[in-house]
Amino acid sequence: MPALVEARRWRAVLERDARYDDAFVYAVRTTNVFCKPSCSSRQPRKENVHFFRSGQAAIDAGYRECAKCRPMSGQEAERIVRSALEFLENRLDERTTLTDLAKHVALSPFYLQRLFKRHVGVSPRMYVATRRAERLKANLRNASSVASASLNAGYADERGAYGDAFRSLGMTPGQYRRRGDGKSIGYKVIKTPIGQALIAATPRGIAAIYLGDNVQQLEADLRAEYPAAKITRYSSRAADIKAQLDSAERTVREQLRGHERIRVSFDVEGTPFQSKVWRALTQIPFGETRTYQEVARLIGRSGSSRAVAQACASNKIALVIPCHRVVRSDGNLANYRWGADRKRELLALEKAG
């Protein structure tokens, strides 16, 4: 470290200058503790001080966080917690141990547990459990009031706790976006060789494509998927949505005829993992299939084939995101959201095309 930088840092420590709190930490060899420049504890002798660019670097060098000034509670801790949250969000369908998580953020499990709890309000394990239950609840929404009611018990507090954490971390909870809050959605229903297709779009892109035989059911499904959106059947006045719907309809028809997919925009929210899977699906050529394992490998997550299957099952955009082209390695088609028969029909159609 240049002497000048070292001198400036030392002066910041002497003056307990809080402006430097995010710039560096200082560790004291005699106490084995590291502090923010503004820490109010007794000042060390200069020859015992060692500067680090980050608290993480001090921890790596074997120092402990000062209990008084909590140098890891600022921006750096937020960055670590954010990274841990992202890691967990990406793996909600997998079993992630505290050790895995700790390794990912390069902290000891013990220390990470404390840091996480302090910022998020619950332990990583509780966080995952709550998020899973919440997702399950969202899936059951409108499906069965009994089931969702029984899932409800005791959640209010934890949810409040990490809701606050999300806010303090400046994050938007994805689950609210996924409900369609603030979205304005238009839809139309078209006839296809494999039944009715409901196509829904926002001005930004396709929000859903469902297949079925009963139009009322398809409409109900759309409302269940986006309970907080403003949903209207397409009318020619909504010019911005018309463009998206037309392009979606064209794509569906082309797709069924076996033409190369034209470019369309999507307006769907998924977890980062789901989005990755959905993107990978669009790369499977017409008339071909992949197994769940192959898709997992394709996105660099071999071993996550169950999570891939779940991401396929939660696809909202039939045909255009061709989840029907993913099959189990034993050839079983049972998992298609719009029915195994329809999946078989689609695959046969593509093979013949």
Ligand SMILES: [Zn+2]
């Ligand atoms: Zn301190």
